Amino acid sequence: MERNIQIEQKGNLAVVTLNRIEAMNAFNYETLRELGEVVESLRINPDIRVVVFRGAGEKAFSVGADLKERKTLTELQVKRNVNKIGEVFSAVEGLPQPTIAAINGYAFGGGMELALSCDFRIAVEDTKMGLTETSLAIIPGAGGTQRLPRLIGESKAMELILTAKRLSSEEAYEYGLLTKIVSRSNFQSEVEEFAKQLMKNGPIAVRQAKFAIKNGMNVDLHTGLQIERKAYELTIPTEDRLEALLAFSEKRKPEFKGK
Template sequence: MNYEFLLCEIENKIATVMINRPPVNPLNTAVFQELSQIMSELEQSDEVHAIILTGNGEKAFVAGADINEMVNLDTVGIMDMNLTSRKAFSKIENLTKPVIAAINGLALGGGLELALACDLRIASEKAKFAFPEVGLGIIPGGGGTQRLQKIVGQGIAKELLYFGEMFTAERALQLQIVNKVVALEELLPAAKEWAEKLAQKPPVALRMVKLAVNSGSNVDLESGLTIETSCFGNAFATEDRKEGLQAFIEKRKPTFIGR
Protein backbone atom coordinates (compact mmCIF):
# COMPACT_ATOMS: atom_id res chain seq x y z
CA MET A 1 0.00 0.00 0.00
CA ASN A 2 1.63 3.20 -1.21
CA TYR A 3 0.03 6.51 -0.26
CA GLU A 4 1.17 10.10 -0.45
CA PHE A 5 -0.28 11.26 2.88
CA LEU A 6 -0.75 8.06 4.88
CA LEU A 7 1.64 5.65 6.53
CA CYS A 8 0.51 2.12 7.36
CA GLU A 9 2.10 -0.65 9.39
CA ILE A 10 0.56 -4.09 9.93
CA GLU A 11 1.71 -6.26 12.82
CA ASN A 12 -0.02 -8.99 14.85
CA LYS A 13 -3.29 -8.48 12.95
CA ILE A 14 -3.30 -4.77 13.82
CA ALA A 15 -3.01 -2.02 11.19
CA THR A 16 -1.70 1.33 12.41
CA VAL A 17 -2.63 4.10 9.95
CA MET A 18 -0.92 7.47 10.41
CA ILE A 19 -1.99 10.69 8.72
CA ASN A 20 1.27 12.17 7.51
CA ARG A 21 1.00 15.87 6.69
CA PRO A 22 3.12 17.45 9.42
CA PRO A 23 3.18 19.58 11.37
CA VAL A 24 -0.62 19.57 11.90
CA ASN A 25 -1.89 16.92 9.42
CA PRO A 26 -4.73 18.90 7.75
CA LEU A 27 -7.32 17.02 5.73
CA ASN A 28 -7.63 17.78 2.03
CA THR A 29 -9.43 16.00 -0.80
CA ALA A 30 -6.46 13.72 -1.43
CA VAL A 31 -6.32 12.63 2.21
CA PHE A 32 -10.06 11.89 2.23
CA GLN A 33 -9.66 9.79 -0.91
CA GLU A 34 -6.68 7.94 0.52
CA LEU A 35 -8.53 7.24 3.78
CA SER A 36 -11.42 5.69 1.85
CA GLN A 37 -9.05 3.59 -0.21
CA ILE A 38 -6.88 2.33 2.64
CA MET A 39 -9.89 1.43 4.77
CA SER A 40 -11.32 -0.58 1.87
CA GLU A 41 -8.03 -2.43 1.51
CA LEU A 42 -7.72 -3.12 5.22
CA GLU A 43 -11.32 -4.31 5.36
CA GLN A 44 -10.55 -6.93 2.72
CA SER A 45 -7.30 -8.08 4.34
CA ASP A 46 -7.39 -11.30 6.34
CA GLU A 47 -4.21 -10.13 8.07
CA VAL A 48 -6.03 -7.23 9.77
CA HIS A 49 -8.54 -7.63 12.60
CA ALA A 50 -8.32 -4.15 14.18
CA ILE A 51 -7.17 -0.69 13.07
CA ILE A 52 -5.54 2.23 14.89
CA LEU A 53 -5.79 5.69 13.33
CA THR A 54 -3.43 8.44 14.50
CA GLY A 55 -1.55 11.54 13.36
CA ASN A 56 2.14 12.04 12.70
CA GLY A 57 4.09 13.98 15.33
CA GLU A 58 3.16 15.25 18.79
CA LYS A 59 1.42 18.48 17.78
CA ALA A 60 -1.73 17.28 16.08
CA PHE A 61 -3.94 14.32 15.41
CA VAL A 62 -5.62 16.40 12.71
CA ALA A 63 -5.94 20.18 13.07
CA GLY A 64 -8.97 20.42 10.80
CA ALA A 65 -9.58 20.60 7.08
CA ASP A 66 -7.07 22.22 4.78
CA ILE A 67 -8.11 25.88 4.69
CA ASN A 68 -5.65 26.56 1.86
CA GLU A 69 -7.67 24.22 -0.35
CA MET A 70 -11.07 25.39 0.86
CA VAL A 71 -10.48 29.12 0.38
CA ASN A 72 -10.11 28.71 -3.39
CA LEU A 73 -13.24 26.60 -3.91
CA ASP A 74 -16.62 27.80 -5.11
CA THR A 75 -19.86 26.30 -3.80
CA VAL A 76 -19.77 23.40 -6.25
CA GLY A 77 -16.15 22.66 -5.39
CA ILE A 78 -16.70 22.73 -1.64
CA MET A 79 -19.70 20.43 -1.94
CA ASP A 80 -17.56 17.96 -3.91
CA MET A 81 -14.95 18.11 -1.15
CA ASN A 82 -17.67 17.66 1.46
CA LEU A 83 -19.06 14.57 -0.25
CA THR A 84 -15.55 13.11 -0.44
CA SER A 85 -15.08 13.66 3.30
CA ARG A 86 -18.49 12.18 4.04
CA LYS A 87 -17.60 9.06 2.08
CA ALA A 88 -14.35 8.65 4.02
CA PHE A 89 -15.90 9.18 7.45
CA SER A 90 -18.86 6.90 6.69
CA LYS A 91 -16.45 4.24 5.46
CA ILE A 92 -14.60 4.34 8.79
CA GLU A 93 -17.81 4.44 10.84
CA ASN A 94 -19.32 1.45 9.05
CA LEU A 95 -16.16 -0.59 8.54
CA THR A 96 -16.65 -4.23 9.48
CA LYS A 97 -13.56 -4.06 11.72
CA PRO A 98 -13.07 -1.96 14.88
CA VAL A 99 -11.22 1.34 14.47
CA ILE A 100 -9.48 3.06 17.39
CA ALA A 101 -8.53 6.74 17.18
CA ALA A 102 -5.28 7.47 19.03
CA ILE A 103 -5.55 11.24 19.45
CA ASN A 104 -2.00 12.48 19.95
CA GLY A 105 -2.58 16.25 19.80
CA LEU A 106 -4.97 18.80 18.34
CA ALA A 107 -8.26 17.39 17.06
CA LEU A 108 -10.02 20.40 15.59
CA GLY A 109 -12.97 20.65 13.21
CA GLY A 110 -12.59 17.90 10.65
CA GLY A 111 -10.03 16.21 12.88
CA LEU A 112 -12.56 15.84 15.67
CA GLU A 113 -15.14 14.69 13.13
CA LEU A 114 -12.69 12.04 11.96
CA ALA A 115 -12.18 10.84 15.52
CA LEU A 116 -15.95 10.72 16.12
CA ALA A 117 -16.30 8.38 13.13
CA CYS A 118 -14.05 5.83 14.87
CA ASP A 119 -15.42 3.21 17.26
CA LEU A 120 -13.19 4.01 20.22
CA ARG A 121 -11.08 7.04 21.11
CA ILE A 122 -8.00 7.24 23.33
CA ALA A 123 -6.49 10.69 23.85
CA SER A 124 -3.15 11.96 25.02
CA GLU A 125 -3.44 14.16 28.09
CA LYS A 126 -1.98 16.91 25.89
CA ALA A 127 -4.72 16.59 23.26
CA LYS A 128 -7.08 19.50 22.73
CA PHE A 129 -10.42 19.59 20.96
CA ALA A 130 -12.69 22.14 19.30
CA PHE A 131 -15.24 22.79 16.59
CA PRO A 132 -14.08 26.27 15.48
CA GLU A 133 -16.05 26.42 12.23
CA VAL A 134 -18.68 29.01 13.20
CA GLY A 135 -15.87 31.50 13.87
CA LEU A 136 -14.86 31.07 10.23
CA GLY A 137 -18.37 31.73 8.95
CA ILE A 138 -19.10 28.05 8.21
CA ILE A 139 -20.33 25.00 10.10
CA PRO A 140 -18.96 21.46 10.51
CA GLY A 141 -19.60 19.51 7.34
CA GLY A 142 -18.11 16.10 8.14
CA GLY A 143 -20.79 14.82 10.49
CA GLY A 144 -19.88 16.91 13.54
CA THR A 145 -23.37 18.30 14.11
CA GLN A 146 -24.83 14.78 14.00
CA ARG A 147 -22.32 12.42 15.61
CA LEU A 148 -21.45 14.81 18.44
CA GLN A 149 -25.02 15.21 19.71
CA LYS A 150 -25.48 11.43 19.85
CA ILE A 151 -22.62 11.27 22.33
CA VAL A 152 -23.07 14.40 24.45
CA GLY A 153 -26.70 15.39 23.86
CA GLN A 154 -28.08 18.46 22.09
CA GLY A 155 -27.40 21.00 24.82
CA ILE A 156 -23.68 20.29 25.18
CA ALA A 157 -23.33 19.79 21.42
CA LYS A 158 -24.77 23.24 20.77
CA GLU A 159 -22.47 24.77 23.39
CA LEU A 160 -19.38 23.25 21.75
CA LEU A 161 -20.56 24.05 18.21
CA TYR A 162 -21.83 27.59 18.89
CA PHE A 163 -18.86 28.87 20.87
CA GLY A 164 -16.13 26.83 19.16
CA GLU A 165 -13.88 27.05 22.21
CA MET A 166 -10.96 24.72 22.83
CA PHE A 167 -11.41 22.08 25.51
CA THR A 168 -9.05 19.62 27.17
CA ALA A 169 -8.72 15.86 27.01
CA GLU A 170 -10.08 15.65 30.55
CA ARG A 171 -13.27 17.47 29.56
CA ALA A 172 -13.53 15.27 26.47
CA LEU A 173 -13.38 12.28 28.83
CA GLN A 174 -16.04 13.77 31.12
CA LEU A 175 -18.30 14.30 28.10
CA GLN A 176 -17.61 10.73 26.88
CA ILE A 177 -16.15 12.07 23.63
CA VAL A 178 -13.09 9.94 24.41
CA ASN A 179 -12.99 6.62 26.23
CA LYS A 180 -9.63 7.05 27.92
CA VAL A 181 -6.88 9.63 28.55
CA VAL A 182 -3.23 8.64 28.95
CA ALA A 183 0.20 10.27 28.91
CA LEU A 184 1.50 10.95 25.38
CA GLU A 185 4.19 8.28 25.64
CA GLU A 186 1.53 5.74 26.62
CA LEU A 187 -0.88 6.61 23.81
CA LEU A 188 0.12 4.13 21.11
CA PRO A 189 0.88 1.34 23.61
CA ALA A 190 -2.60 1.83 25.11
CA ALA A 191 -4.23 1.82 21.66
CA LYS A 192 -2.27 -1.30 20.68
CA GLU A 193 -3.27 -3.02 23.91
CA TRP A 194 -6.93 -2.46 23.08
CA ALA A 195 -6.39 -3.44 19.45
CA GLU A 196 -4.65 -6.66 20.47
CA LYS A 197 -7.59 -7.59 22.68
CA LEU A 198 -10.02 -6.87 19.85
CA ALA A 199 -7.89 -8.84 17.36
CA GLN A 200 -8.36 -11.94 19.53
CA LYS A 201 -12.15 -11.67 19.51
CA PRO A 202 -14.31 -13.56 16.98
CA PRO A 203 -14.48 -11.20 13.96
CA VAL A 204 -18.07 -11.97 12.95
CA ALA A 205 -19.38 -11.36 16.45
CA LEU A 206 -17.55 -8.02 16.62
CA ARG A 207 -18.93 -7.09 13.21
CA MET A 208 -22.46 -7.93 14.31
CA VAL A 209 -22.12 -5.91 17.52
CA LYS A 210 -20.94 -2.89 15.54
CA LEU A 211 -23.75 -3.28 13.01
CA ALA A 212 -26.38 -3.62 15.72
CA VAL A 213 -25.16 -0.56 17.64
CA ASN A 214 -24.62 1.66 14.61
CA SER A 215 -27.85 0.74 12.83
CA GLY A 216 -29.90 0.68 16.01
CA SER A 217 -28.88 4.21 16.96
CA ASN A 218 -30.77 5.59 13.98
CA VAL A 219 -34.14 3.90 14.51
CA ASP A 220 -36.84 3.46 17.16
CA LEU A 221 -36.42 0.82 19.89
CA GLU A 222 -38.55 -1.89 18.28
CA SER A 223 -36.72 -1.53 14.97
CA GLY A 224 -33.42 -1.61 16.83
CA LEU A 225 -34.41 -4.82 18.59
CA THR A 226 -35.26 -6.35 15.21
CA ILE A 227 -31.81 -5.39 13.94
CA GLU A 228 -30.23 -6.90 17.06
CA THR A 229 -32.15 -10.16 16.57
CA SER A 230 -30.91 -10.45 13.01
CA CYS A 231 -27.31 -9.76 14.06
CA PHE A 232 -27.64 -12.24 16.92
CA GLY A 233 -28.76 -14.92 14.48
CA ASN A 234 -25.87 -14.20 12.13
CA ALA A 235 -23.35 -14.51 14.97
CA PHE A 236 -24.99 -17.68 16.28
CA ALA A 237 -24.66 -19.34 12.87
CA THR A 238 -20.84 -19.18 12.90
CA GLU A 239 -18.23 -21.81 13.68
CA ASP A 240 -16.78 -19.38 16.21
CA ARG A 241 -20.03 -19.55 18.21
CA LYS A 242 -19.66 -23.31 18.49
CA GLU A 243 -16.04 -22.95 19.54
CA GLY A 244 -16.80 -20.17 22.04
CA LEU A 245 -19.57 -22.08 23.81
CA GLN A 246 -17.64 -25.36 23.81
CA ALA A 247 -14.54 -23.66 25.19
CA PHE A 248 -16.65 -22.16 27.98
CA ILE A 249 -18.01 -25.60 28.91
CA GLU A 250 -14.52 -27.14 28.78
CA LYS A 251 -13.02 -24.22 30.76
CA ARG A 252 -10.36 -23.43 28.15
CA LYS A 253 -9.41 -20.48 25.98
CA PRO A 254 -11.29 -20.51 22.64
CA THR A 255 -9.52 -20.58 19.28
CA PHE A 256 -11.51 -18.50 16.83
CA ILE A 257 -11.15 -18.92 13.07
CA GLY A 258 -13.19 -15.98 11.82
CA ARG A 259 -16.15 -17.80 10.38
Protein backbone atom coordinates in the same frame (compact mmCIF):
# COMPACT_ATOMS: atom_id res chain seq x y z
CA MET B 1 6.62 9.95 -3.47
CA GLU B 2 5.42 9.45 0.11
CA ARG B 3 1.70 8.99 0.47
CA ASN B 4 -0.43 11.23 2.68
CA ILE B 5 -2.08 8.16 4.20
CA GLN B 6 0.02 5.27 5.47
CA ILE B 7 -1.27 1.89 6.60
CA GLU B 8 0.50 -0.72 8.70
CA GLN B 9 -0.84 -4.16 9.55
CA LYS B 10 0.16 -5.70 12.88
CA GLY B 11 -1.39 -9.14 12.87
CA ASN B 12 -5.14 -8.49 12.87
CA LEU B 13 -4.69 -4.79 13.71
CA ALA B 14 -4.53 -2.08 11.04
CA VAL B 15 -2.98 1.29 11.91
CA VAL B 16 -3.89 4.12 9.54
CA THR B 17 -1.68 7.21 9.82
CA LEU B 18 -2.48 10.69 8.53
CA ASN B 19 0.96 11.58 7.22
CA ARG B 20 1.16 15.34 6.61
CA ILE B 21 3.26 16.48 9.56
CA GLU B 22 4.18 19.78 7.90
CA ALA B 23 0.46 20.64 7.63
CA MET B 24 -0.49 19.21 11.05
CA ASN B 25 -2.13 16.33 9.19
CA ALA B 26 -4.73 18.61 7.61
CA PHE B 27 -7.03 17.21 4.94
CA ASN B 28 -6.48 18.38 1.39
CA TYR B 29 -8.36 16.71 -1.45
CA GLU B 30 -5.58 14.23 -2.25
CA THR B 31 -5.44 13.11 1.39
CA LEU B 32 -9.19 12.54 1.41
CA ARG B 33 -8.98 10.57 -1.81
CA GLU B 34 -6.21 8.35 -0.41
CA LEU B 35 -8.04 7.88 2.88
CA GLY B 36 -11.16 6.78 1.03
CA GLU B 37 -9.18 4.14 -0.86
CA VAL B 38 -7.59 2.84 2.34
CA VAL B 39 -10.92 2.64 4.17
CA GLU B 40 -12.45 0.67 1.31
CA SER B 41 -9.52 -1.78 1.34
CA LEU B 42 -10.02 -2.30 5.08
CA ARG B 43 -13.76 -2.81 4.73
CA ILE B 44 -13.29 -5.86 2.53
CA ASN B 45 -10.25 -7.30 4.36
CA PRO B 46 -11.37 -10.28 6.52
CA ASP B 47 -8.01 -10.42 8.32
CA ILE B 48 -8.40 -7.00 9.91
CA ARG B 49 -10.28 -7.08 13.22
CA VAL B 50 -9.62 -3.59 14.60
CA VAL B 51 -8.60 -0.32 12.90
CA VAL B 52 -6.69 2.52 14.59
CA PHE B 53 -6.56 6.01 13.07
CA ARG B 54 -3.70 8.27 14.19
CA GLY B 55 -1.76 11.34 13.14
CA ALA B 56 1.93 11.37 12.25
CA GLY B 57 4.21 13.12 14.72
CA GLU B 58 3.32 14.18 18.24
CA LYS B 59 1.76 17.59 17.65
CA ALA B 60 -1.50 16.88 15.83
CA PHE B 61 -4.02 14.14 15.15
CA SER B 62 -5.47 16.46 12.49
CA VAL B 63 -6.37 20.14 12.50
CA GLY B 64 -9.10 19.57 9.90
CA ALA B 65 -9.41 21.06 6.42
CA ASP B 66 -6.25 22.35 4.79
CA LEU B 67 -6.98 26.09 4.88
CA LYS B 68 -4.01 26.92 2.66
CA GLU B 69 -5.53 24.75 -0.05
CA ARG B 70 -9.01 26.06 0.71
CA LYS B 71 -7.92 29.64 -0.08
CA THR B 72 -7.04 28.57 -3.63
CA LEU B 73 -10.29 26.72 -4.36
CA THR B 74 -13.35 27.88 -6.25
CA GLU B 75 -16.76 27.56 -4.59
CA LEU B 76 -17.40 24.48 -6.71
CA GLN B 77 -14.15 22.88 -5.53
CA VAL B 78 -15.01 23.68 -1.91
CA LYS B 79 -18.30 21.83 -2.39
CA ARG B 80 -16.36 18.93 -3.90
CA ASN B 81 -14.09 18.75 -0.85
CA VAL B 82 -16.98 18.98 1.61
CA ASN B 83 -18.83 16.19 -0.20
CA LYS B 84 -15.69 14.06 -0.27
CA ILE B 85 -14.84 14.45 3.42
CA GLY B 86 -18.42 13.63 4.37
CA GLU B 87 -18.39 10.55 2.13
CA VAL B 88 -15.06 9.30 3.51
CA PHE B 89 -15.95 9.81 7.16
CA SER B 90 -19.27 8.01 6.63
CA ALA B 91 -17.23 5.14 5.18
CA VAL B 92 -15.07 5.17 8.33
CA GLU B 93 -18.19 5.05 10.49
CA GLY B 94 -19.53 2.21 8.33
CA LEU B 95 -16.49 -0.03 8.72
CA PRO B 96 -17.56 -3.43 10.09
CA GLN B 97 -14.51 -3.57 12.36
CA PRO B 98 -14.30 -1.61 15.63
CA THR B 99 -12.39 1.63 15.09
CA ILE B 100 -10.23 3.67 17.48
CA ALA B 101 -9.21 7.29 17.05
CA ALA B 102 -5.81 7.58 18.71
CA ILE B 103 -5.77 11.32 19.35
CA ASN B 104 -2.07 12.00 19.78
CA GLY B 105 -2.34 15.79 19.40
CA TYR B 106 -4.58 18.62 18.25
CA ALA B 107 -7.94 17.48 16.84
CA PHE B 108 -9.90 20.41 15.45
CA GLY B 109 -12.69 20.69 12.88
CA GLY B 110 -12.47 17.81 10.43
CA GLY B 111 -9.90 16.13 12.65
CA MET B 112 -12.43 15.99 15.46
CA GLU B 113 -15.08 14.85 12.99
CA LEU B 114 -12.88 11.92 11.95
CA ALA B 115 -12.57 11.01 15.63
CA LEU B 116 -16.35 11.21 16.01
CA SER B 117 -16.70 8.80 13.08
CA CYS B 118 -14.76 6.19 15.08
CA ASP B 119 -16.24 3.92 17.72
CA PHE B 120 -13.72 4.84 20.43
CA ARG B 121 -11.55 7.88 21.12
CA ILE B 122 -8.38 7.63 23.21
CA ALA B 123 -6.44 10.86 23.72
CA VAL B 124 -3.15 11.95 25.24
CA GLU B 125 -3.57 14.01 28.38
CA ASP B 126 -1.89 17.18 27.08
CA THR B 127 -3.78 18.15 23.94
CA LYS B 128 -6.71 20.24 22.72
CA MET B 129 -9.69 19.39 20.54
CA GLY B 130 -13.03 20.70 19.36
CA LEU B 131 -15.39 21.57 16.53
CA THR B 132 -14.14 25.08 15.84
CA GLU B 133 -15.71 25.74 12.43
CA THR B 134 -18.06 28.56 13.46
CA SER B 135 -14.99 30.64 14.36
CA LEU B 136 -14.15 30.45 10.63
CA ALA B 137 -17.69 31.45 9.59
CA ILE B 138 -18.60 27.93 8.48
CA ILE B 139 -20.15 24.93 10.24
CA PRO B 140 -18.99 21.34 10.79
CA GLY B 141 -19.59 19.72 7.41
CA ALA B 142 -18.30 16.16 7.85
CA GLY B 143 -20.93 14.90 10.26
CA GLY B 144 -20.08 16.95 13.35
CA THR B 145 -23.52 18.53 13.75
CA GLN B 146 -25.09 15.06 13.62
CA ARG B 147 -22.65 12.75 15.39
CA LEU B 148 -21.75 15.01 18.32
CA PRO B 149 -25.33 15.47 19.64
CA ARG B 150 -25.92 11.73 19.25
CA LEU B 151 -22.84 11.13 21.38
CA ILE B 152 -23.17 13.75 24.15
CA GLY B 153 -26.70 15.17 23.76
CA GLU B 154 -28.17 18.13 21.92
CA SER B 155 -27.58 20.83 24.52
CA LYS B 156 -23.90 20.06 25.11
CA ALA B 157 -23.26 19.68 21.38
CA MET B 158 -24.97 23.01 20.70
CA GLU B 159 -22.75 24.66 23.30
CA LEU B 160 -19.52 23.26 21.88
CA ILE B 161 -20.32 23.92 18.22
CA LEU B 162 -21.81 27.42 18.59
CA THR B 163 -19.03 28.63 20.89
CA ALA B 164 -16.28 26.87 18.87
CA LYS B 165 -14.83 25.90 22.26
CA ARG B 166 -11.40 24.32 22.40
CA LEU B 167 -11.41 21.55 24.97
CA SER B 168 -8.58 20.08 26.99
CA SER B 169 -8.46 16.29 27.12
CA GLU B 170 -9.91 16.37 30.62
CA GLU B 171 -12.80 18.61 29.54
CA ALA B 172 -13.49 16.42 26.51
CA TYR B 173 -13.65 13.37 28.78
CA GLU B 174 -16.06 15.13 31.13
CA TYR B 175 -18.31 16.02 28.18
CA GLY B 176 -18.38 12.36 27.18
CA LEU B 177 -16.28 12.77 24.04
CA LEU B 178 -13.45 10.44 25.02
CA THR B 179 -13.27 6.78 25.97
CA LYS B 180 -10.13 7.34 28.03
CA ILE B 181 -7.14 9.64 28.56
CA VAL B 182 -3.59 8.31 28.77
CA SER B 183 -0.13 9.73 29.30
CA ARG B 184 1.94 10.47 26.23
CA SER B 185 4.69 8.09 27.35
CA ASN B 186 2.25 5.16 27.45
CA PHE B 187 0.04 6.26 24.57
CA GLN B 188 0.88 3.68 21.91
CA SER B 189 0.94 0.76 24.33
CA GLU B 190 -2.40 1.83 25.86
CA VAL B 191 -4.05 2.10 22.44
CA GLU B 192 -2.72 -1.30 21.39
CA GLU B 193 -3.80 -2.87 24.67
CA PHE B 194 -7.33 -1.53 24.15
CA ALA B 195 -7.29 -2.97 20.63
CA LYS B 196 -6.16 -6.34 22.02
CA GLN B 197 -9.15 -6.37 24.37
CA LEU B 198 -11.38 -6.10 21.29
CA MET B 199 -9.43 -8.60 19.18
CA LYS B 200 -9.43 -11.39 21.78
CA ASN B 201 -13.17 -11.89 21.24
CA GLY B 202 -14.90 -13.65 18.37
CA PRO B 203 -14.37 -11.41 15.32
CA ILE B 204 -17.69 -12.28 13.69
CA ALA B 205 -19.50 -11.69 16.98
CA VAL B 206 -17.74 -8.34 17.45
CA ARG B 207 -18.73 -7.22 13.95
CA GLN B 208 -22.34 -8.34 14.42
CA ALA B 209 -22.58 -6.67 17.83
CA LYS B 210 -21.33 -3.41 16.29
CA PHE B 211 -23.81 -3.80 13.43
CA ALA B 212 -26.70 -4.35 15.85
CA ILE B 213 -25.79 -1.34 18.00
CA LYS B 214 -25.19 1.04 15.09
CA ASN B 215 -28.31 0.04 13.17
CA GLY B 216 -30.52 -0.21 16.23
CA MET B 217 -29.75 3.21 17.71
CA ASN B 218 -32.03 5.23 15.46
CA VAL B 219 -35.03 2.92 15.22
CA ASP B 220 -37.75 1.98 17.70
CA LEU B 221 -37.04 -0.71 20.29
CA HIS B 222 -39.09 -3.40 18.53
CA THR B 223 -37.20 -2.90 15.26
CA GLY B 224 -33.90 -2.77 17.14
CA LEU B 225 -34.63 -6.11 18.80
CA GLN B 226 -35.32 -7.63 15.40
CA ILE B 227 -31.98 -6.30 14.13
CA GLU B 228 -30.29 -7.83 17.17
CA ARG B 229 -31.95 -11.21 16.59
CA LYS B 230 -30.85 -11.33 12.95
CA ALA B 231 -27.31 -10.35 13.89
CA TYR B 232 -27.24 -13.06 16.57
CA GLU B 233 -28.46 -15.70 14.12
CA LEU B 234 -25.44 -15.05 11.90
CA THR B 235 -23.13 -16.15 14.73
CA ILE B 236 -24.88 -19.49 15.33
CA PRO B 237 -23.42 -21.51 12.40
CA THR B 238 -19.86 -20.21 12.88
CA GLU B 239 -16.85 -22.35 13.75
CA ASP B 240 -15.86 -19.72 16.31
CA ARG B 241 -19.02 -20.32 18.36
CA LEU B 242 -18.29 -24.05 18.55
CA GLU B 243 -14.65 -23.33 19.36
CA ALA B 244 -15.74 -21.11 22.27
CA LEU B 245 -17.88 -23.92 23.71
CA LEU B 246 -15.07 -26.45 23.29
CA ALA B 247 -12.50 -24.12 24.86
CA PHE B 248 -14.82 -23.53 27.82
CA SER B 249 -15.19 -27.27 28.40
CA GLU B 250 -11.43 -27.77 28.10
CA LYS B 251 -10.68 -24.79 30.38
CA ARG B 252 -8.49 -22.97 27.85
CA LYS B 253 -8.59 -19.76 25.86
CA PRO B 254 -10.45 -20.05 22.55
CA GLU B 255 -8.57 -19.63 19.27
CA PHE B 256 -10.91 -17.67 17.02
CA LYS B 257 -10.39 -17.72 13.25
CA GLY B 258 -13.21 -15.47 12.11
CA LYS B 259 -15.08 -18.37 10.53
